[in-house]
Amino acid sequence: MPKITRTFGRLSWEPEKAVQSQWTRNEEIAVLYHTPRWRRLRKVVLNNDPICKICKIAMSDTVDHKDPVSKGGDFWDIVNLQGVCKPCNNKKKDGK
Numbered sequence: 001m002p003k004i005t006r007t008f009g010r011l012s013w014e015p016e017k018a019v020q021s022q023w024t025r026n027e028e029i030a031v032l033y034h035t036p037r038w039r040r041l042r043k044v045v046l047n048n049d050p051i052c053k054i055c056k057i058a059m060s061d062t063v064d065h066k067d068p069v070s071k072g073g074d075f076w077d078i079v080n081l082q083g084v085c086k087p088c089n090n091k092k093k094d095g096k
Helices: 019-031 036-048 087-092
Strands: 062-065 081-084
Touching: 036 062, 036 081, 062 087, 081 087
Parallel strands: none
Antiparallel strands: 062 081
């Protein structure tokens, strides 16, 4: 039977603990987007903000967290949510 050797303190397929814990956190947040509660909240936000809050031209089709959840923003707080168009949301995510 072949012997697996460790290189630099961990197996090559084993993620570092910091990366692993962050991935788990992102996975937990991603699950929330598929809940009935999120779908209801999304409808409310898009009804309240029919025009994109960033460019003020296009129709809103995406709900954006003003303060990102990854930086401590509240996922469910309606005050932290705004309706935006997909291009504006992508620009915001890319940091442009």
